[in-house]
Amino acid sequence: MSNQYFKIDGSVLEGGGQILRNALSLSCLLKIPVHIFNIRASRPKPGLAAQHLKGVQLLKEISNARVQGDHLGSTELHFHPQHIKNGIFYGDTQTAGSIALLIQVALPVLLFANGESTLDLKGGTNAAMAPQIDYITEIFRANLEKFHATFDFDLLKRGYFPKGGGHCRIIIKPVRHLIPCSITDFGQIDKLFGWSFVSGVLPVKVANEMADGAKRIFSNYSQSINVEAYKEDPKIADGNCSGIVLGCETTTNCVVGGSALGNRKEKPFDTGRNAAAEIEQCLKLKACVDSFTQDQLIIFMALANGVSRIKTLPITLHTKTAIHIAESLAKVKFQVNENNDGTCTIECSGIGLKNSTI
Numbered sequence: 001m002s003n004q005y006f007k008i009d010g011s012v013l014e015g016g017g018q019i020l021r022n023a024l025s026l027s028c029l030l031k032i033p034v035h036i037f038n039i040r041a042s043r044p045k046p047g048l049a050a051q052h053l054k055g056v057q058l059l060k061e062i063s064n065a066r067v068q069g070d071h072l073g074s075t076e077l078h079f080h081p082q083h084i085k086n087g088i089f090y091g092d093t094q095t096a097g098s099i100a101l102l103i104q105v106a107l108p109v110l111l112f113a114n115g116e117s118t119l120d121l122k123g124g125t126n127a128a129m130a131p132q133i134d135y136i137t138e139i140f141r142a143n144l145e146k147f148h149a150t151f152d153f154d155l156l157k158r159g160y161f162p163k164g165g166g167h168c169r170i171i172i173k174p175v176r177h178l179i180p181c182s183i184t185d186f187g188q189i190d191k192l193f194g195w196s197f198v199s200g201v202l203p204v205k206v207a208n209e210m211a212d213g214a215k216r217i218f219s220n221y222s223q224s225i226n227v228e229a230y231k232e233d234p235k236i237a238d239g240n241c242s243g244i245v246l247g248c249e250t251t252t253n254c255v256v257g258g259s260a261l262g263n264r265k266e267k268p269f270d271t272g273r274n275a276a277a278e279i280e281q282c283l284k285l286k287a288c289v290d291s292f293t294q295d296q297l298i299i300f301m302a303l304a305n306g307v308s309r310i311k312t313l314p315i316t317l318h319t320k321t322a323i324h325i326a327e328s329l330a331k332v333k334f335q336v337n338e339n340n341d342g343t344c345t346i347e348c349s350g351i352g353l354k355n356s357t358i
Contacts, residue, residue, distance in 0.1 A: 005035035014321035015042040021105040026329040028063040028109045033080040047073040051097030055105040058091050086115035093123035096164035098130035110172040114357035117172045125158045125166035134245040139257030146181040147300045158237035180306035186286035187252030192218045192225045199232035200240030206268045210244045213272025244275045256282040256290040287313045287343045298322035302330045304350035
């Protein structure tokens with residue numbers, strides 16, 4: 001059996017769930033059976049956790065795949081996709097596992113389905129070690145739209161660690177192909193914005209302090225600052241959490257972001273300041289793509305119909321991992337150039353994947 005499968009070592013580079021997500025997405029899109037081994041081998045608890053398993057199960061249903069090894073703790077997976085279909089697909093991590101990471105694995109695939117699809121997802125909306133859902137909708141989506149692809153989003157309930165229970169619906173319209181894009185001209189700062197929130201027993205004062213911390217950084221760069229501080233409605237969020245999601249939009253429509261979750265070991269003012277400092281790196285270097293979006297764009301660059309370029313902060317290990325998987329499965333070549341100003345330019349001539357079903 002294994003001779004039919006493209007082998008992927010899940011322990012290389014980042015060595016975590018990203019290898020699994022990118023490999024499975026490309027497997028479905030390119031109809032390449034994959035055998036992924038050493039899954040999350042370097043993690044304290046190796047193998048598939050609930051969130052990773054739900055991602056596998058989502059793509060199994062979306063692509064009518066034949067799968068072996070899809071169980072909790074599995075360190076080896078055989079995944080043989082068939083045809084991508086549209087529909088309503090449900091995913092529930094039953095933990096605070098990240099909804100954003102479920103979107104990350106399924107979205108590229110459903111963009112090439114034969115009709116509109118809905119992802120009905122439950123889990124964590126604002127969780128550590130993953131993008132907050134607000135970052136996905138306000139920062140990542142703005143960058144995705146440069147490839148002429150997008151999604152609609154409905155937040156029904158927020159879910160926090162440890163209970164989870166968040167609920168989102170994502171509606172995805174398919175594309176014929178992805179348009180290549182060049183995100184290399186920073187322009188000038190147009191506006192700095194964001195949302196600072198608390199929920200549960202936490203007082204709104206905490207949200208205000210996080211917003212103040214962000215504004216302290218932002219005030220060095222612009223007077224056009226709008227960071228909204230608020231307390232979540234208990235009907236939307238019944239757990240205790242605090243966090244902040246920030247963005248910068250420029251005159252050339254670059255959108256970069258930063259975010260943080262509050263924690264007991266850090267003053268709220270410092271939490272807000274640290275989130276803004278992530279954006280400040282982009283402002284200082286005039287980087288058009290931030291550190292947390294850069295790796296998420298790699299798969300779309302590989303699939304686009306032509307040459308895409310992004311000017312970004314120094315590439316992360318996650319981005320190196322995404323490039324490795326894209327080059328291995330899609331047979332594309334990425335060029336990473338280190339610029340004199342401290343930024344990097346990432347370039348790829350995509351394969352021009354076409355959706356023949358619409």
